Every structure is written in C-alpha cells, then in structure tokens.
Amino acid sequence: MIIVLFAYHRWYRPCIFFVLLTFNIILFLQQTTINLSLLLICTLLYLTYNFILETWVALAFISPGNKKPDLISEGWISHYHNLDSIIHTKSHFDDNIRPLVIIVHGWRSGAISMLGRAKNYLEMGFHVIIFEMPGHGQSEPVSKWTAGHASTTFNQFFSNMSNVFDMNLVNQIYLHGHSMGGFVLLRFSKINNNSEGKYPIAGYVLESPMTCYSQIFKESMETLRIPKFAKNVFWQRLSSHFNFINPKIPDVSNIDEVDVPKWGFIDNNCLVIQAKHDDRLGLEHYQKLVEAQGKYDGNLFEHHLIDDLTHAGARNNSKRDEIIRNWYEKTSNHSDSVKSA
Structure with a gap:
C-alpha cells in the first residue's frame, strides 16, 4: 500500500x-x-x-513539458479520442482507396513536427494519420508519463479506428515511429499481435528509434x-x-x-532509418535493434544510416524520403509474392 x-x-x-x-x-x-x-x-x-x-x-518521471502548437494546414482534420486518456490525432484522407500510414512522433514533439514526413507519404498516395501521444500536442496532459501507457493507448486507438475513420478506404496499413514513437510501436507490436487481426499491418518504419530504456x-x-x-x-x-x-x-x-527484444520487436516487414550522427540517442539503440531484428526471418528487413539526417528537427530529408519510397515498393512486391506462393 x-x-x-x-x-x-x-x-x-x-x-x-x-x-x-x-x-x-x-x-x-x-x-x-x-x-x-x-x-x-x-x-x-x-x-x-x-x-x-x-x-x-x-x-x-519527467513530463513532456511545453506542448507543440496544433498542426493547421489545408486538408488536415482534428479528432479527439476518449481512450485511457483523451488523445488528439490529425488525419488527411480523400475518397479513394489507398494505403494508410499512422505516424507516431517523438518525445516532446507533436503532429506539426511530422508534417514533412506526412507530405512524403501523401505524395506516395497514402492516407495519413498522425497520433499525438499522451501529454503531447493537443492530447490530454498526464501527471506521470510512461511509454507503457502510450503503447496501450495507441493499441486502444488502433483497435477502434473504424469508429472515427472510414476504413473501407484503406487497403494496407503502415506504421511510422520516430524516436520515442519507435519505442511505443515496438511495445505495440508485442501487445497488439494483429498480423491476422482486424487491421493487418503491412510494415513498420522506425526512424532513429529509442529501443532500450x-x-x-x-x-x-x-x-x-x-x-x-x-x-x-x-x-x-x-x-x-x-x-x-x-x-x-x-x-x-x-x-x-524494457529493452529490445523483450520490450518488443517487429515480426513484420521493417525499415529502420537512423541518423548516423545521433546527438540524442547515439547508435547503441540502433545497433541493438538491428541485432535483434536480424534473428527473425520471413519478413523484409532493411536498415540504413543517413549522414545528413539529424535526430531532432529533421522535418525534411530527401534521402530518408527516397529510402521510404523504395522500401514501400519492395514491401508491395514482397506481399504480392507471398500471396501468390
């Protein structure tokens, strides 16, 4: 007690x-x-x-601190989800059937910081949702922030997307996590186990992810x-x-x-993009993830170090965007070959 x-x-x-x-x-x-x-x-x-x-x-138990301002841009719509805590998301959909990417930002970040990444996915022909973690952006503040709570809240959100979004317009789902967002997705991949579930996931993109608490x-x-x-x-x-x-x-x-792989690993197609000169996490998180992911066969796994990518503030990076585009094409071909086998 x-x-x-x-x-x-x-x-x-x-x-x-x-x-x-x-x-x-x-x-x-x-x-x-x-x-x-x-x-x-x-x-x-x-x-x-x-x-x-x-x-x-x-x-x-440090708190996220000052919140990022809301993302206000043409085509982006706000949604509030009453989960374990009130979560704010930004979405960009049209009326066509397309793949969907859900982006989870990093620590002390928010939807507005993910706009550059989101634009790349929009140009690739995706619907986009940006999930603002508890205590970040326009989501409800939390007194004690943990990645565990963020992971279970994201799992709640993912399981109930059809209550808010028209999932008939979605033919594939990809998840993109940056920094702490990657750590949240690692845990989500373990607690969700959705490979044959309601919304099958086609792949994960982890960008300069935290992997070891x-x-x-x-x-x-x-x-x-x-x-x-x-x-x-x-x-x-x-x-x-x-x-x-x-x-x-x-x-x-x-x-x-609370380290990969016990915290979680990606039993799915996975792309890891890492800032080569990461001034926040260094390369140890990346190296441990690559070592853990390399032990699992059957999925498309790639990892890349990018010289000019920074850990924070990299809203736009042409090399990152090109790697994502190429990997997405490979996963599409990989999925087609698996289905035909």
Missing part, C-alpha cells in the same frame, strides 16, 4: 514523505525520553530513505547523481511505480524487460 499510494501523481509521494519527515524532526527535537528518541530516529531514517527514493523517482535509466542515474550502490533499490522503486500505473501490460521486474 505504501508503494502504490498516490503513484499516479508525480510529486504527491515525495511531498507526503517530506511533511512526515519534517513533523518527525520537530517531535525528535522536543523529546527528552531516550526510548522515544530511539523510535523517532528509526522513523526518521525510514522516512528519509523513502523521501530520497521517491524524489529520485519523481525526477525520473536501460540506456535512459543509466542517463537518469548520472543526471540525478544517484550512487551506484543505490541502483537496485532505485530500479525496484521506479519499476513498482511503472507497474502500478500500467496495469494493462505484464509487470516489469528486470531492466532487460
């Missing part, structure tokens, strides 16, 4: 422990009885320990200056919060469970 109390709100638990700690310090300073003082010392140590841990956890955890340890001896207790407390606020996915206990 102590672990889960107020787990949904980032600063509630540190504040509660701080108040209790302050109150006990005042009591301790007023005591003259040795037995009571010893009891208060034990209580103070317990409260201090939990206050420090909960403060670290609160700082680790263990690397982010390591960064958090360094940023918060958490001593190495506290690594295990910090992880245990952090994962307990994650598990409580993500009841729709299996509990996480070991840190390798």
Whole structure:
C-alpha cells in the first residue's frame, strides 16, 4: 500500500514523505525520553530513505513539458479520442482507396513536427494519420508519463479506428515511429499481435528509434547523481511505480524487460532509418535493434544510416524520403509474392 499510494501523481509521494519527515524532526527535537528518541530516529531514517527514493523517482518521471502548437494546414482534420486518456490525432484522407500510414512522433514533439514526413507519404498516395501521444500536442496532459501507457493507448486507438475513420478506404496499413514513437510501436507490436487481426499491418518504419530504456535509466542515474550502490533499490522503486500505473501490460521486474527484444520487436516487414550522427540517442539503440531484428526471418528487413539526417528537427530529408519510397515498393512486391506462393 505504501508503494502504490498516490503513484499516479508525480510529486504527491515525495511531498507526503517530506511533511512526515519534517513533523518527525520537530517531535525528535522536543523529546527528552531516550526510548522515544530511539523510535523517532528509526522513523526518521525510514522516512528519509523513502523521501530520497521517491524524489529520485519523481525526477525520473519527467513530463513532456511545453506542448507543440496544433498542426493547421489545408486538408488536415482534428479528432479527439476518449481512450485511457483523451488523445488528439490529425488525419488527411480523400475518397479513394489507398494505403494508410499512422505516424507516431517523438518525445516532446507533436503532429506539426511530422508534417514533412506526412507530405512524403501523401505524395506516395497514402492516407495519413498522425497520433499525438499522451501529454503531447493537443492530447490530454498526464501527471506521470510512461511509454507503457502510450503503447496501450495507441493499441486502444488502433483497435477502434473504424469508429472515427472510414476504413473501407484503406487497403494496407503502415506504421511510422520516430524516436520515442519507435519505442511505443515496438511495445505495440508485442501487445497488439494483429498480423491476422482486424487491421493487418503491412510494415513498420522506425526512424532513429529509442529501443532500450536501460540506456535512459543509466542517463537518469548520472543526471540525478544517484550512487551506484543505490541502483537496485532505485530500479525496484521506479519499476513498482511503472507497474502500478500500467496495469494493462505484464509487470516489469528486470531492466532487460524494457529493452529490445523483450520490450518488443517487429515480426513484420521493417525499415529502420537512423541518423548516423545521433546527438540524442547515439547508435547503441540502433545497433541493438538491428541485432535483434536480424534473428527473425520471413519478413523484409532493411536498415540504413543517413549522414545528413539529424535526430531532432529533421522535418525534411530527401534521402530518408527516397529510402521510404523504395522500401514501400519492395514491401508491395514482397506481399504480392507471398500471396501468390
């Protein structure tokens, strides 16, 4: 009960422990009885320990911060979806039967940052939906952001698309995830298992994707200056919060469970496009994904490093767009050959 109390709100638990700690310090300073003082010392140590841990956890659960402005452009329509949280999407459809791509942006980004990518798909003859993750863009703010919640919310959205969009106009579905959006799609691919479902997916495009939370955890340890001896207790407390606020996915206990392939992998056609000089994630996420994906046969898998592609701000990149176009043609031919086999 102590672990889960107020787990949904980032600063509630540190504040509660701080108040209790302050109150006990005042009591301790007023005591003259040795037995009571010893009891208060034990209580103070317990409260201090939990206050420090909960403060670290609160700082680790950073929020998306300032939201990107809405995408306002001809042909783009806003939709609000009442899911686990209220999600905003932008869509660009016409009355023709076409493939559909659903784009999931990266951390602290939004639909407006995906417009360049979306235009490439429109030129390729796609319908386009841009999914704004919880707490981003025009979607509802969340007190405690996790990729687990974003993944299950995207799964809800995907399963109920026909309530909003005319899916009779869609003949194929592709998913494109950038950075954190790629991490969300990796988990979605595991919890959805939709290869034979209501909306079969033809392929995934992962652009400079995050694939290993263990690397982010390591960064958090360094940023918060958490001593190495506290690594295990910090992880245990952090994962307990994650598990409580993500009841729709299996509990996480070991840190390798939030890395590819245990977090998720793409058992489908997959294109990975990576910024060669990634100043945010480096190349380790990319390398681990390529290693994991290379173990699965039967699907079309490609990966490319692009010299002039940046991790953030790359709204337009001709090399990326050309690679996507060529890969899409290959997946179409691959699907036709599989059907005829």
